Amino acid sequence: MKAVHVLNGPNLNLLGTREPETYGHATLAEIEARLCARCNPRGIALHFRQSNHEGDLVTWVQEAGRAGEPVILNAGAFSHTSIALYDAIKAASAQVIEVHLSNIHAREDFRRRSMISPVARGVILGFGAFSYDLALEAFLARAEAAGKP
Numbered sequence: 001m002k003a004v005h006v007l008n009g010p011n012l013n014l015l016g017t018r019e020p021e022t023y024g025h026a027t028l029a030e031i032e033a034r035l036c037a038r039c040n041p042r043g044i045a046l047h048f049r050q051s052n053h054e055g056d057l058v059t060w061v062q063e064a065g066r067a068g069e070p071v072i073l074n075a076g077a078f079s080h081t082s083i084a085l086y087d088a089i090k091a092a093s094a095q096v097i098e099v100h101l102s103n104i105h106a107r108e109d110f111r112r113r114s115m116i117s118p119v120a121r122g123v124i125l126g127f128g129a130f131s132y133d134l135a136l137e138a139f140l141a142r143a144e145a146a147g148k149p
């Protein structure tokens with residue numbers, strides 16, 4: 001595994017100050033730094049991005065798919081609405097782990113449905129910022145098991 005893409009959707013740039021009782025106090029920069037510390041010594045590049053625009057996420061999923069590189073995706077509210085992201089993941093045959101900081105099943109009804117889950121390789125949710133770490137560990141373990149650490 002040469003690179004991992006971590007893609008973040010709308011409002012996740014506000015992590016740290018956004019509804020900390022739901023999303024915790026870690027900022028996106030802190031999450032990135034932690035993941036970087038895991039990836040760097042292994043020579044794995046980390047492409048960590050955030051956008052409030054659906055089309056950016058679609059473009060980045062396509063890029064990762066073309067490169068054959070795995071994606072950790074927190075699409076924020078687009079998780080619940082985006083047919084475009086569903087299509088992008090399918091079209092790009094991208095290996096995606098969907099993550100959420102919060103347990104979307106324990107919140108409002110409209111958050112229970114994810115458009116992304118059916119095309120994701122796996123889903124990790126409810127562990128706060130550590131959802132990202134757990135997703136990275138899953139990709140690292142899978143690469144190690146395949147003999148490509």
Ligand code: DQA
Pocket residue numbers: 010011012074075076077078079099100101102103104111
């Ligand atoms: C979220 C959950 C979504 O429902 C919400 O719209 C977000 C964050 C999470 O990480 O828990 O923006 O994806």
